[in-house]
Amino acid sequence: AQKITQTQPGMFVQEKEAVTLDCTYDTSDQSYGLFWYKQPSSGEMIFLIYQGSYDEQNATEGRYSLNFQKARKSANLVISASQLGDSAMYFCSTLFNFNKFYFGSGTKLNVKP
Amino acid sequence: DSGVTQTPKHLITATGQRVTLRCSPRSGDLSVYWYQQSLDQGLQFLIQYYNGEERAKGNILERFSAQQFPDLHSELNLSSLELGDSALYFCASSYQIGPPGGNEQFFGPGTRLTVL
Numbered sequence: 677a678q679k680i681t682q683t684q685p686g687m688f689v690q691e692k693e694a695v696t697l698d699c700t701y702d703t704s705d706q707s708y709g710l711f712w713y714k715q716p717s718s719g720e721m722i723f724l725i726y727q728g729s730y731d732e733q734n735a736t737e738g739r740y741s742l743n744f745q746k747a748r749k750s751a752n753l754v755i756s757a758s759q760l761g762d763s764a765m766y767f768c769s770t771l772f773n774f775n776k777f778y779f780g781s782g783t784k785l786n787v788k789p
Numbered sequence: 790d791s792g793v794t795q796t797p798k799h800l801i802t803a804t805g806q807r808v809t810l811r812c813s814p815r816s817g818d819l820s821v822y823w824y825q826q827s828l829d830q831g832l833q834f835l836i837q838y839y840n841g842e843e844r845a846k847g848n849i850l851e852r853f854s855a856q857q858f859p860d861l862h863s864e865l866n867l868s869s870l871e872l873g874d875s876a877l878y879f880c881a882s883s884y885q886i887g888p889p890g891g892n893e894q895f896f897g898p899g900t901r902l903t904v905l
Contacts, residue, residue, distance in 0.1 A: 709892055720791070721879060722894035767832060771892050776845060777822070779832040 679703065680770050682780035689758045690788050696743070697753040697783045699768030706731075710742065710751040710773040715782070716764040724766075727751060758787045792816065795880050795897035803905055807868040810900045812880030814861055820844070820883045821863040822894060823855055827876040838863055870904045877901050 680701045689695040701710070712724040727735040727742045735742040743752040751770075755762055768780040792815035802808055814821050823835040825848075834847035838857035849855075852870075857863040867874060878901075881894035 711893055713894075713896075719877065719899055721881070721894075722791075723893045723895060726893050750819070777834050777837075777847075777894075779824075781831050 679772070679778040680768060680780045682699075682768055682783050684783045685781070686784040686786070688786045688788055689755075691760060692757055693730070693755045694754060695758055695785065697755070697766050697768075697785065699751045699780060701749050701751065701770050701778075703749070703770075703772050705772050710739070710744065711769040711771070712742065712751075712753045713767045713769060714762075714764045715767065716761075721767075725753070733780065755785075760787050760789060763787045791895040791897065792881045792898035793880060793882050793895050795878075796898050797900060798898065799901050799903075804868060804870055804872060806870050806904075807866065808837075808870065808902065810865040810867070810878055810880075812863045812882075812897055813864070814863070814880075814882030814883075815895055817884035818884045818895070819861065820885070821857055821861070822881045822883075823849075823863070823865050824879040824881065825876045826879060826899075827873075830876075832879075835865070856882075867902070872904050873905045875902055900903065 708729045710727040714722045725737045725740045727744045739756045740753045765782045767782045794813045796811045819840045822837045825833045835849040836855050841857050846885040852868050855865045877899045879899045881896045883892050884892045
């Protein structure tokens with residue numbers, strides 16, 4: 677069964693605008709983690725942000741925030757004030773059962789000047 | 790720089806051969822993960838080690854094996870290589886297992902394997 681879904685293969689956003697990248701997941705676990713990673717064209721994977729399932733507040737890290745809606749099982753990444761350097765692949769990841777990691781298929785974000 | 794090192798950066802070999810990929814985790818991290826990233830399969834979790842012991846297995850083929858040594862570095866062995874094994878192999882590390890917090894993974898630069 678598919679555990680995590682990113683429905684947007686590619687997206688465009690204008691520089692300085694905000695963009696939301698979608699991520700939904702499927703689990704019956706009560707305790708789990710949600711992560712977002714960025715992969716620029718250079719290939720490295722960069723950790724961006726983490727949200728725990730019991731965290732009441734949405735996680736924020738600088739221009740990144742995670743819009744966590746537990747009942748809907750969604751964990752969307754919001755990037756505010758997009759920059760050209762934000763152009764990359766973005767992967768949503770989940771941790772279930774304390775040791776099972778799943779990654780989505782990714783969203784390719786292009787920031788236009 | 791994530792603090793995770795992987796060697797070699799590139800590897801070109803022939804079908805049927807065997808290769809070893811090496812990973813050193815960040816200082817203090819006990820958990821090591823291996824992933825395979827290919828164009829058609831995306832990012833696939835292969836295997837996880839914690840403090841020398843295997844903790845979780847993903848889509849790892851029987852031709853592949855891994856281990857984590859007492860100094861916490863890890864090796865991924867790929868044997869009887871096929872054309873379809875050509876991919877980018879990532880190693881990642883994190884400092885804990887169990888509760889989700891603290892499990893953010895820090896990735897190495899990857900080893901690009903090309904099987905001809």
